[in-house]
Amino acid sequence: MSSKKPEDPDKQALALDRRQFMKVSAAAAVLGGPTLSAFLAACASGTDNGAARGGTLVYAMEISDLPSLDAQTSLSQGSTLAQAIQPMFEGLTMYDRHRSDIVPPAVGVLAESWTLLDGGKTWEWHLRPNVTFHDGTPWNADAAIWNFQRLYDPKSPQYYELAFQLMSIYMPGPILSMTKVDNLTFRMTTPIARPLAEEIEALWMVSPTAVQKLGNDGFGRAPVGTGGMKFSKLVPGQQFEMVPYDKYWGAAYKLDKIVVRPVGDATARVNALVSGEIDIAVELPADGLDPLKGAGKTVLTSVRPHTWEFIFNMKQPPFNDKRVRQALNYAIDRDALANNILKGTAIPMTQLAIPNSEWFDDGLAPYTYNPSKAKQLLADAGFPKGFNTEWWTATNGSGELQPVPMAEFIQSNLKDVGVNVTLKTFEWTAYLGEFFKAARPGIGAAQISYGWSWTYWWGLLFSTEYLPPKGPLNWGFYTNPAIDPLYDQALGEADQGKRDNLVKQIQRLVWEDAPYLFCVHGLNVRGLSPKVKGFINAKEWQFQFQTIYKT
Amino acid sequence: MSSPNGGAALLSVRGLHTQVRNQRRTTTVVDRATFDIGRREVLALIGESGSGKTMTALSILRLVSPPISIAGGEVWYQGQNLVRLPEDAMRSLRGRQIAMIFQNPRDRFDPLQTIGDQLVEVLLHHRVARGRREAEDRAVDLLAEVQLLDGGRVMHLYPNEVSGGMLQRAMIALAIAPAPDLLIADEPTSALDVTIQSEILDLLKDLEAARSMSILFITHDISVARQVADTVAVMYAGQLVEYGAAAEVFANPRHPYTQALLASVPSPDAEILHPIPGQPPALSNPPPGCRFAPRCPSAAQHGRALEPPPVVTVDRVSVRCWLYDPGGA
Amino acid sequence: MLSYATRRVLLLVPVLLGATVVVFGLIHLIPGDPAASLLGPNSTDAARASLRHSLGLDEPLPVQYGKWIWLVLHLDLGESIARRQPVSSIVWEAFQHTLVLAAMATLLANITGLFLGIVAATRQFGLGDRVSMAVAALGTAIPSYWLGLILVSILALKVQLFPTGGMTSAIDGGSPGDILWHLILPAIAAGAAPAGIVARTVRASVLEVLRLDFVQAMRARGLSERTILVRHILPNSFPAILTVMGLQAGYLIGGVAFVEVVFSWPGIGNLLFLSIGQRDYPVILGVMLFVSVIFVLLNLTVDLMHAALDPRVRTSIST
Amino acid sequence: MISSPTSPVASEFTGASGAEPAPQTPGTLRAIWARFRTDRLATAALVLLSLIVVICIAAPLTSPHDPLATEAVNRLAPPGSPGHILGTDGEGRDLLSRLIWGGRVSLLTGIAPVLIGLVVGGILGLVAGYAGGITRTLIMRCVDVLFAFPAVLLAIGIAVTLGPGTRNVIIALAVVLVPSVARVTESATVSACSQEYIEAARASGASGLSIILIQLVRNVASAPLAYSFSIIGPVIVFAAGLNFLGLGIQPPDPEWGSMLYTLHNSLLLAPFTSIVPGIPIALAALLFDIIGNAVRDVLDPRLA
Secondary structure (H helix, E strand, O other): OOOOOOOOHHHHOOOOOHHHHOOOOOOOOOOOOOOOHHHHHHHHOOOOOOOOOOOEEEEEEOOOOOOOOOOOOOOEEEEHHHHHHHHHOOEOEEEOOOOOOOOOOEEEOOEEEEEEEHHHOEEEEEEOOOOEOOOOOEOOHHHHHHHHHHHHOOOOOOOOHHHHHHHOOOOOOOOOEEEEEEOOEEEEEOOOOOOHHHHHHHOEOOOHHHHHHHHHHHHHHOOOOOOOEEEEEEEOOOEEEEEEOOOOOOOOOOOOEEEEEEOOOHHHHHHHHHOOOOOEEEOOOHHHHHHHHHOOOEEEOOOOOOEEEEEEOOOOOOOOOHHHHHHHHHHOOHHHHHHHHOOOOEEEOOOOOOOOOOOOOOOOOOOOOOHHHHHHHHHHOOOOOOEEEEEEEEOOOOOOOOHHHHHHHHHHHHHHOOEEEEEEEEOHHHHHHHHOOOOOOOEEEEEEEEOOOOOHHHHHHHOHHHOOOOOOOOOOOOOOOOHHHHHHHHHHOOOHHHHHHHHHHHHHHHHHHOOEEEEEEEOOOEEEOOOEEOOOOOOOOOOOOOOOEEO | OOOOOOOOEEEEEEEEEEEEEOOOOEEEEEEEEEEEEEOOOEEEEEOOOOOOHHHHHHHHOOOOOOOEEEEEEEEEEOOEEOOOOOHHHHHHHEOOOEEEEOOOHHHHOOOOOOHHHHHHHHHHHOOOOOHHHHHHHHHHHHHHHOOOOOHHHHOOOOHHHOOHHHHHHHHHHHHHOOOOOEEEEEOOOOOOOHHHHHHHHHHHHHHHHHHOOEEEEEEOOHHHHHHHOOEEEEEEOOEEEEEEEHHHHHHOOOOHHHHHHHHHOOEOOEOOOOOOOOOOOOOOOOOOOOOOHHHOOOHHHHOOOOOOOOEEEEOOEEEEOHHHOOOOO | OHHHHHHHHHHHHHHHHHHHHHHHHHHHHOOOOHHHHHHOOOOOHHHHHHHHHHOOOOOOHHHHHHHHHHHHHOOOOOEOOOOOOEHHHHHHHHHHHHHHHHHHHHHHHHHHHHHHHHHHHHOOOOHHHHHHHHHHHHHHHOOHHHHHHHHHHHHHHHOOOOOOOOOOOOOOOOOHHHHHHHHHHHHHHHHHHHHHHHHHHHHHHHHHHHOOHHHHHHHHOOOOHHHHHHHHHHHHHHHHHHHHHHHHHHHHHHHHHHHHHHHOOOOHHHHHHHHHHOOOHHHHHHHHHHHHHHHHHHHHHHHHHHHHHOHHHHHHHHO | OOOOOOOHHHHHHHHHOOOOOOOOOOOOHHHHHHHHHOOHHHHHHHHHHHHHHHHHHOHHHHOOOOOOOOOHHHOOOOOOEOOEOOOEOOOOOEHHHHHHHHHHHHHHHHHHHHHHHHHHHHHHHHHHHHHOHHHHHHHHHHHHHHHOOOHHHHHHHHHHHHOOOHHHHHHHHHHHHHHHHHHHHHHHHHHHHOOHHHHHHHHOOHHHHHHHHHHHHHHHOHHHHHHHHHHHHHHHHHHHHHHHOOOOOOOOOOOHHHHHHHHHHHOOOOHHHHHOOHHHHHHHHHHHHHHHHHHHHHHOHHHO
């Protein structure tokens, strides 16, 4: 399957190919690597002039400083840093972001294919041959096992606890065993069948030699991967640079150089785009879009899996009462939030699933803006005069849109039904730290956004197994015994249609229970200099740099 | 008043009038002063502090600035009225033709520069010397001329490193460096020890003779004035009250203030000291008529204290006093 | 001069010791478990316990202080929570950038301040005085962070004469010219207030010197006003001006913080701002300790220069 | 060109002639006020500032809207919009109302630390200067230690440690201000103590102690008072800066500095609205500066 010529992203926004949305079944033995061609053929795709290439691209990250560039700790900043170091690293599987027509599927990259054994509990990975890391270290089963041990084997010398803590959010482990079959084949066994091809998509391989030579800290300042660009320069706190790797196995990157700078302030990113200091930035504030267009810049949006919500603390009153949670969901004006505060850079959340997706349930009624109903529900729950509560929110961060103005608007909505919210704000890194400690007494709700795109997420969010501290994402300790069997069934269900139905049933339960104050789906705003060509507006949090060049 | 010693005047002051003006009132600090300084003449301007002596000197050099201003009168020098001279011309005249030395030499030097640097600066500025080397040589010569014989060492000292007497000599050297015609010496010895006082006075007398300069010597000290003066002008509350040849005035003071002044200091002729009773009047609010009247033992004699006294010339000495009014007593 | 310098240096010891006590105190004022704060939320109990032990948090306070100061003396300020790098290297890196900005701002402030102050003093009560002092008053009243925003809005976004932030260009940046180009706007924003203060000081000190008797003597020597001003009045005003300039330079080391945030300048202030958000206490306290040392040394330098410039101070101390 | 300055002789002369009364001590409040009123600029500044302060204090009466009420459809309305004289902010809240309510916090965080600093620093300086000896050494060395930190950083450090909030910003700023007030007071006290009447009163024994202290405070007060007045302006700017950095008030409550930070997101879209909150900061600082200068001239003419 070759990737298509990118089409007008706005027209394409809602055209989602349902059949391809979930293509990896955990239970079925599937030979992987269906869309490698995208990586290989990228050279000839994405533009009408395959020969065009070159230029130095400046990309602005939405964080404020340069942390370690180690791929296996990069998730400390959400997936922001992962986006930036993505050209240097590859995993066994990765999302194929070379297409904008569908939500990118996970495809084999450093694994050419895989075989599922033992009812899906053991994955046999067939590695891509003739791949070397930038420092010449060969990519083989030993390197792969070494990398997984670094994350999941506390007994191995290279075990890196910090990396495990960060990565386990996506793939909680444990890995029961890893065995080398031959130089390019190894097996990995987990206690239950898991959709590993999706789960380890963000787990990228680092050069064992380089880590051993430089140590974890040193490696973070001079990273070595297998990607098409290699690290070339670091100016501490200011920028790092990447240049093409001439022995890359896949299609060569077109850019001569990529410069990545941390520009944490969203307005500063808009300003720098307007003044031409940077070429690509994401997570742009709504108020910056008109000026950007006015300055001749390209602004792209797409509907991609993303939810922005407040999670209620279910452990104590008043939010242990479903009527209260529903009441608040009736009390906020999502249309005004999406269209006025966010100026159309988000759409109101009418259910967890984005419109036109596999799981979108046409029969599910949205929470409408109905303050009187909210007041009635509050009165029924014993709060006719409302109550006071403290909520937490980040001030910025990966996928967080504009949390403070949004929270202030919600706060003002809730005040109208008698609920007085006191906001406490944190910078993103600190916020994540607090968030992962899970709900504590006295805190009514915490804001978060999720960019999930596979079923597995909902297990992390809603199943009893992943209550904190095991699953830090279920901040509010929400459980519903009815969900667990549905989830287990879905994980093991091979049939696409049946699984989608199971997922829809989970969603109905969650929607009714209202463990969240459901707010909006963000539209993934990306700003581009008109000099940037070959950009593919992937329907996913990240995009790829391989096809980009500058004029 | 005309020059009491006759001859061509180097500097003629006519009706010089200096005022301090602020928001509320105008105070006259020099009230229509008129006197001459002849060539090679030493004129001693005598008076208590605050009587306007220094203001007179500063007015001649036009070194007064707001709120003080020269309100009237003329100062003639080499055919030019200095009061009306453009500032540029006045500046090139200052120091070069009319120089001035002051009471506290320590306050009159730039504390951050050596004495030598300041001498060299003046020599170069007035083009007395060309180039720094020549200026340094000249500076040493000048220091020698003011009896500072180890000039080479003194040159490199900062003002705070030498004694007051040495510093006063250095200031004199600075003043005479451009060879001025007239030296205004404002209480040059008052801050010094008595022994050094007479040395400085001798030096000034010598320099007057050697360089044929005139000197306007300002002092409150009658005994000092006696040593140097050819001519004497006595000032009281902004006005000249007596003006004449030194010998005549000292021998035969006419104005009651001059008499009281002479009686108040030790002199070869006076055995008993008589301090002047009372205080000088505030210039912002002077008494009407004769300003000395409130303290004058003779005021009752003429009984016209409330009217301004006329200036009368008696035996080539001018006196501002009703006692000598030809139409009166 | 030498003994004066020695005495001044010796006097620093108790002051710096006191500064470490203040910083140490602040560490202990942080609510909650310092080990948890220092290690971050993902730390294990074992790691916290071991840090508590290595920090000696289980020991009496004086012992803790002693051990901590021992580490500080070895330039060990701990490790950043957010960046997982030694605080000392992070702070040192950022400090160099702050120094560049503070130096430029000081330069601008001093030149402008000198100019305004001299104009004002030499035209006392005149139009020049009024205008200069009005400008100085505005300079001190306008918040630097606000001025920064206005400058960006006009000169970087509307006219696009200058970059909107950062210290270097992303592409081929880092040359002195490139850094200078990035420096102009933040330096103006940071320098406005010190410029106003320097202007007022210059005016006051020049007026004070103008009142001194030697100035009149200089005039009596026939020297021109310009000569008197440049060669005598300014050098005499300079010790007082220098003291204030030194204070302002010291102020700027901290005071550029606001401007650094507005212009994303990678200095101490920005580091502090980020670390505040990240609750990165080791960095915050490391910055304070480091900057206090620099600040004290700067003050010392100013004092010594004051002594070197003024022969009265010099001789009065040597005798 | 350069004009001649005031002649030194002139001041000496006018002083001696009694043309000017030589003001030494501030005298009664009435006298201070009379002298202050001669400065027309400062009087005008005082009137304007009082107006601002009254409007802010009376915010419940003067504010046209609820400062927290959002109006999502009417966000970033330009100045002069119907019902919103200064327009609205990014959440559609009335900008004028927020400025008025925010002024309460901003003025409080600017003035309260100075008052605290004046009282605490004043007492420390007075005790140090009066007691002398070991007490003085102890107090002044502690003061020196606080001087080892640049004021901005010390305040940030303390505010961070104490956690966000208006009260903590005030405490942090007060701690920063105490040392300088203490120094000013101490040196004024030392010079006042050397005057003979104090010596004499001291010799007369402990019975006169309270009288001495009252007398001393009266003589010492003008220097720290003038100093404190002169720093209110910078402290207002400084306090708003701490709020700008997010160390002070928490959303959605308004404060000038934090409003400025929030609105800077709209710099490109609504440049004027974005910079509006800076105007009252600068204006208040400027007015306090003008008044402070006049107060200093009145209280301590030697510094003029």
